[in-house]
Amino acid sequence: MTTLFNILITFIWVFILYALWDAAFSETGAIAGYSWDEMRTYILLAYGINALVGWRVASQMMGTIRTGEITRELTRPLNYRSTQLAAAAGMSVVEGLISLVLILVLGTLLFDVQPPDSPVAAALFAVALLAGFVIKALCIFLISLLCFWTLNSVGLMWAQQAVISVLSGTLIPLAMMPGALRVVAEVLPLRGIVSTPLQIYLGKAQGWDLAGLLALQFGWLAVLWFFSDWAWRKAFNAVEIQGG
Amino acid sequence: MDTNAAPIIEAKGLTKHFRRPVKEPGLKGAVRHLFRPAYADVVAVEGVNLSILxxxxxxxxxxxxxxxxxxxxxxxxxxxPTSGRVTVNGLxxxxxxxxxxxxxxxxxxxxxxxxxxxxxxxxxxxxxxxxxxxxxxxxxxxxxxxxxxxxxxxxxxxxxxxxxxxxxxxxxxxxxxxxxxxxxxxxxxxxxxxxxxxxxxxxxxxxxxxxxxxxxxxxxxxxxxxxxxxxxxxxxxxxxxxxxxxxxxxTRFGWERAVHLTLTEPDESALEAASRALGNRPGAVATQPEPTMVAVTFDSRETTAGELIRDLATALAVTDIRIEEPTAESIIRRLYEGDLVFEQAE
Incomplete structure (x- = not known):
C-alpha cells in the first residue's frame, strides 16, 4: 500500500511540474540549454529516480533509533550500516520496478520521453544511477544518525527531503539554478543522485566533462562511505539506547 | 559446574553514566535550553563487578x-561503558x-x-x-x-x-x-x-x-x-x-522481624499502651492495622522477640501472638520500596 501511495505522489508532482514547464516553454525554445523535449524527459526521470530511496528508508531507521527498537538490530551479528543499505535496496527494487513500468508506459504515451543519447550514454547512465543510489542511501543514513542526538525525526525528515530534492537537481536542473546555489549544488555530492545520471542520459556531458562528473560522483561516494562508517562508530560510542 | 573454569562473563568496575538534558517546563524552559543547554549526569551503573562461570x-x-x-x-x-572492563566469551x-x-x-x-x-x-x-x-x-x-x-x-x-x-x-x-x-x-x-x-x-x-x-x-x-x-x-x-x-x-539482611498481637477486644488506646511499653526498646515500632491487632517491627540485633512479648503481654490484653520470620520475598520487596537500605556488598 505504502509503495503504491509513494508512486502516486511522485506522479502527482510530475504532472504539476509538467504543467509549469509546459507554460514556461510555450514562450521560448530553450531554457539554460534545455529544449522542451529534454525538459519533459528530465522532469519525469528526475522524480522517478529521486523516489527510489524514499521516505520509508529514513523513517524506518529514525524510528528504530527513537524507540530503542535498534536494540534488536544490534544484538544480531550484522554490520549496522550494511543492514540499512540492504533495507534501502530491498525497498527500492520493489518501488523501482513498479515506477519503471509506469514511467515507460506514461513516458511513451503522455510525455513523449526521449531515449538515451547513445548506447554508451545508456550504459554510463546505469552506472551513475547505481552510484547515485548508494550516495543517497548513505546521506540518509548519515542524517538518520543525527536522530541519536535530536531524538526528533519529523524535522529531520522534512529538512532532508527538501535539501535533497533541491540540491540533487530533482526540482530544477542545476544549469537553471541562480549563481551561488548552482555553485554549491555542483560541488556537493547530492547532484550525483539525480543530476549526474540525467546529464549523462541526455548527452549533456561529453568527453572530459563526462569523466569529470563521474570522477566527482565516485570521489564523493568514497568519502561518504568512509565518513558514514566513522560517524556510526561515533554515534554508537556517544549515545544511549532509548527505552528500558 | 566447574569451579576452576574461567568466568564466561566478567565485569570489573563497569560504569555507565548518561547525560540527560535538563529542561525547565513550558515554552520558556524549552527556549532557554535551546540557547543554554543544561545537562545532568545520570549514573546508570557504577563500579559493577561481576563474574559468572x-x-x-x-x-x-x-x-x-x-x-x-x-x-x-x-x-x-x-x-x-563510560569506564570499566567487560569480557564475555573472552571478547x-x-x-x-x-x-x-x-x-x-x-x-x-x-x-x-x-x-x-x-x-x-x-x-x-x-x-x-x-x-x-x-x-x-x-x-x-x-x-x-x-x-x-x-x-x-x-x-x-x-x-x-x-x-x-x-x-x-x-x-x-x-x-x-x-x-x-x-x-x-x-x-x-x-x-x-x-x-x-x-x-x-x-x-x-x-x-x-x-x-x-x-x-x-x-x-x-x-x-x-x-x-x-x-x-x-x-x-x-x-x-x-x-x-x-x-x-x-x-540470613544476611533478615534482621528485621515483626510480632503480631491479636487483642481480646477492639481497643482504641492499645497503640499508645504498646508504644509506652516499648519506650526503652531501640528500633521497635508499633502500628495498629486493625482495632484488634497490634504489630511491632523490631531489629533482631538489638532486641529479642521474647523481651518484646514480655513487655507487650503485660501492657495489653492479648489472645494470640504470631512472630513473623523474614522471607526473601519480604526483604526484596522492602528493598524495592526503598525502606530497607542495604550496605554495599564487599
Whole structure:
C-alpha cells in the first residue's frame, strides 16, 4: 500500500511540474540549454529516480533509533550500516520496478520521453544511477544518525527531503539554478543522485566533462562511505539506547 | 559446574553514566535550553563487578531504574561503558559487537525479535542466514527447538498474530537457534499467564541443566528467580548490593522481624499502651492495622522477640501472638520500596 501511495505522489508532482514547464516553454525554445523535449524527459526521470530511496528508508531507521527498537538490530551479528543499505535496496527494487513500468508506459504515451543519447550514454547512465543510489542511501543514513542526538525525526525528515530534492537537481536542473546555489549544488555530492545520471542520459556531458562528473560522483561516494562508517562508530560510542 | 573454569562473563568496575538534558517546563524552559543547554549526569551503573562461570544461572534483580537493563545492554555490547572492563566469551562486547552477537542469545520480554509481518518459520530461516548457520546445524537446532517448544503449529503464522505466550516461545527459539553458550533474558515473563510461565521455566531449566547454557535473567518475578537461578545478584542505584544464593539473603539482611498481637477486644488506646511499653526498646515500632491487632517491627540485633512479648503481654490484653520470620520475598520487596537500605556488598 505504502509503495503504491509513494508512486502516486511522485506522479502527482510530475504532472504539476509538467504543467509549469509546459507554460514556461510555450514562450521560448530553450531554457539554460534545455529544449522542451529534454525538459519533459528530465522532469519525469528526475522524480522517478529521486523516489527510489524514499521516505520509508529514513523513517524506518529514525524510528528504530527513537524507540530503542535498534536494540534488536544490534544484538544480531550484522554490520549496522550494511543492514540499512540492504533495507534501502530491498525497498527500492520493489518501488523501482513498479515506477519503471509506469514511467515507460506514461513516458511513451503522455510525455513523449526521449531515449538515451547513445548506447554508451545508456550504459554510463546505469552506472551513475547505481552510484547515485548508494550516495543517497548513505546521506540518509548519515542524517538518520543525527536522530541519536535530536531524538526528533519529523524535522529531520522534512529538512532532508527538501535539501535533497533541491540540491540533487530533482526540482530544477542545476544549469537553471541562480549563481551561488548552482555553485554549491555542483560541488556537493547530492547532484550525483539525480543530476549526474540525467546529464549523462541526455548527452549533456561529453568527453572530459563526462569523466569529470563521474570522477566527482565516485570521489564523493568514497568519502561518504568512509565518513558514514566513522560517524556510526561515533554515534554508537556517544549515545544511549532509548527505552528500558 | 566447574569451579576452576574461567568466568564466561566478567565485569570489573563497569560504569555507565548518561547525560540527560535538563529542561525547565513550558515554552520558556524549552527556549532557554535551546540557547543554554543544561545537562545532568545520570549514573546508570557504577563500579559493577561481576563474574559468572560457564553453566551458571544468575538472577539479576533490582527495582525499576536500578541499572539492570543498562547492565544487560553493556554485556551484550550495544552500549559502550563510560569506564570499566567487560569480557564475555573472552571478547570485549562493544568492541566486537558482531562477533559477540554470534555467541549470545538475547530475549527482551517487551520486544520481539521476529519480523512482524512474515510467518514465524520464515523468520527462523532468515535468522539461520543471518547467523550463517550451516544447513546441518540449522536443521538439527531448529528441529530440537520446534520439538521442545512445540512450535510446529505456529510456523505459518505471522508474528503479529501470535498471543504473548506463543510469541515468547518463538522468541526463545529464535534466540537459541544459533546455539549460543549464553542466554540473556530481560524480564521474559512479563505478562505471561501462570501455565505459560511454568512451561517457560521448565524449558529454561532444561536448557540450563541438559545443555549447560549459561543464563542471566533479569526479572521482578520471584518465582523465576527461585526456580531458575542458583545465584542472585541485586543492584540498587547502579551498585551491586548483594551477590549470593537467594536463600542466604534472609540470613544476611533478615534482621528485621515483626510480632503480631491479636487483642481480646477492639481497643482504641492499645497503640499508645504498646508504644509506652516499648519506650526503652531501640528500633521497635508499633502500628495498629486493625482495632484488634497490634504489630511491632523490631531489629533482631538489638532486641529479642521474647523481651518484646514480655513487655507487650503485660501492657495489653492479648489472645494470640504470631512472630513473623523474614522471607526473601519480604526483604526484596522492602528493598524495592526503598525502606530497607542495604550496605554495599564487599
Amino acid at each position: 560457564p553453566g551458571e544461572s544468575v538472577a539479576y534483580v533490582g527495582p525499576n531504574g536500578a541499572g539492570k537493563s543498562t547492565t544487560v545492554k553493556l554485556l551484550t555490547g550495544i552500549l559502550v 570485549t562486547p562493544f568492541e566486537n559487537r558482531v562477533e559477540n552477537a554470534r555467541r549470545i542469545g538475547v530475549v527482551f520480554g517487551q520486544r520481539t525479535q521476529l519480523w512482524w509481518d512474515i510467518p514465524v518459520g520464515e523468520s527462523f530461516r532468515l535468522l539461520g542466514d543471518i547467523y550463517e548457520l550451516p544447513d546441518e546445524t540449522y536443521r538439527a537446532s531448529f528441529g530440537e527447538l520446534i520439538d521442545v517448544l512445540d512450535l510446529e503449529p505456529l510456523l505459518r503464522v505471522p508474528a503479529r498474530q501470535l498471543s504473548l505466550g506463543q510469541r515468547m516461545r518463538c522468541d526463545l527459539a529464535a534466540s537459541l537457534l544459533h546455539r549460543p553458550p549464553i542466554l540473556y533474558l530481560d524480564e521474559p515473563t512479563i505478562g505471561l499467564d501462570v501455565s505459560v510461565k511454568a512451561r517457560f521455566r521448565e524449558f529454561i531449566r532444561y536448557m540450563h541443566r541438559e545443555r549447560g547454557l549459561t543464563v542471566m535473567l533479569t526479572s521482578h518475578d520471584l518465582g523465576d528467580i527461585e526456580e531458575l537461578c542458583d545465584r542472585m545478584v541485586m543492584i540498587d542505584n547502579g551498585r551491586i548490593v548483594y551477590d549470593g544464593a537467594l536463600s542466604e539473603v534472609t
